[in-house]
Amino acid sequence: MESNVRDIIIMGTGPAGYTSAIYMGRANLKPLVIEGFQPGGQLMITTEIENFPGFPEGIRGPELMAKMREQAAKFGTEFVGGSVTEVDLSRSPFCLTLEDGQEFLTHALIVATGANAKWLGIDSESRYRGKGVSACATCDGFFFRDCKVFVVGGGDTAMEEALYLTKFASHVTLVHRREEFRSSKIMSLRTRKNPKISMMLNEVVDEILGDGQKVTGIRLKNVLTGELTEHPCDGVFLAIGHAPNSGLFKDQLDLDDYGYIKTKKSSTETNVPGVFACGDVQDFTYRQAVTAVGTGCMAAVDAERFLETIR
Incomplete structure (x- = not known):
């Protein structure tokens, strides 16, 4: 693989993104995480989390995200601030452009960009x-x-x-x-x-x-x-719901009627080989921190297997 191309880039830093980074880091794939406009995701504005396994007394959202970020960093994850403004999935390797003009190339991409609160529109x-x-x-x-x-x-x-x-x-x-x-x-x-x-x-x-x-x-x-x-x-x-942050992928990835990224059954694979989606940008049904963690793990495993096929 070319030296100037990343093996894996992860977009998003909620439970799904951090979990993917932990797994990819432990696989010695040196993941790069692009943090987005709200590092830590929706849990950064969540008070007490009572249903996350392992915390019988509950844990505050920002504290949980800080622990996940620390764990990802421990295994060699690199973090870049800012948001992606353009994605080109028509080429290989994929090209991501940040708001400051930086460009990153990657052989595999995990999309964990989450969702945002909806407004009334008046x-x-x-x-x-x-x-x-x-x-x-x-x-x-x-x-x-x-x-x-x-x-x-x-x-x-x-x-x-x-x-x-x-x-x-x-x-x-x-x-x-x-x-x-x-x-x-x-x-x-x-x-x-x-x-x-x-x-x-x-x-x-x-x-x-x-x-x-x-x-x-x-x-x-x-x-x-x-x-x-x-x-x-x-x-x-x-408090009327959320919309998935999938606008960058319109006309590149298959989306459902609500804008959620479609993935193959029992997988995080999208319609573009090498691109995987996890967390709230892909999960219309459950939208829980613990399910985001689960799909983040799945995306990392799927991405690692994909990378093995192109080496």
């Missing part, structure tokens, strides 16, 4: 982002001490955000567009039992209200009756 949401509108309770909850806040969403993420915000806010209202929540039973039970949380079902956000400087309220629309109601509040937190 003008007032953009207008008041950072002024009362947030998609991260752990980042901004401290600023809403003794305030009334709304959380929009119906899954586990929404429940976690609402529960976390009760540490600071005087009251939290959960807004969901359906009659039933999509969250797990244990998270729904915890939320319903919390006296500082109330729920408004069959409602969607029509508008976020403010005085030009900060959020002052929220206008909801009942999906059954069409009735509009306004409610005073100090903050609105969005």
Whole structure:
């Protein structure tokens, strides 16, 4: 293999990316990890993780990511800051271009770029982002001490955000567009039992209200009756899902209708030989830290086997 070409490059530093790096490092393949715009991934904005094996007392997301990064570095992983702005998978070796113009060539690529929070897409949401509108309770909850806040969403993420915000806010209202929540039973039970949380079902956000400087309220629309109601509040937190970070691979890798990278059954192989996908950019169904770790391991094993075939 050419000396100026990497054996393996890993895009992304969440649980999947770090796990791939650990395995590739232990295989003495000197992996290069491109960290992306949010090193550590979504767990960097997660408070207590209670369901990750090996931590019976729980562990904070940033702490877990720091440990994974340290372990990857121990086995010879090299880290490069910044984000990839262009990927060329039509050539061999593959070429990756960073935002600062650096180019890297690699024989194999593991895509572990994760997913990002979704937004409502209304003008007032953009207008008041950072002024009362947030998609991260752990980042901004401290600023809403003794305030009334709304959380929009119906899954586990929404429940976690609402529960976390009760540490600071005087009251939290959960807004969901359906009659039933999509969250797990244990998270729904915890939320319903919390006296500082109330729920408004069959409602969607029509508008976020403010005085030009900060959020002052929220206008909801009942999906059954069409009735509009306004409610005073100090903050609105969005927890309505995530979108995979797969835009760079459009028209190069096969994606599903939601933008997740398609992989072969019981494998992390994509439609391009030598390119493997793992973690939340590939996993539409589970989207858990522990499953990301599992697919990160799979991607490393698949990539190592691929490299053996081209030596």
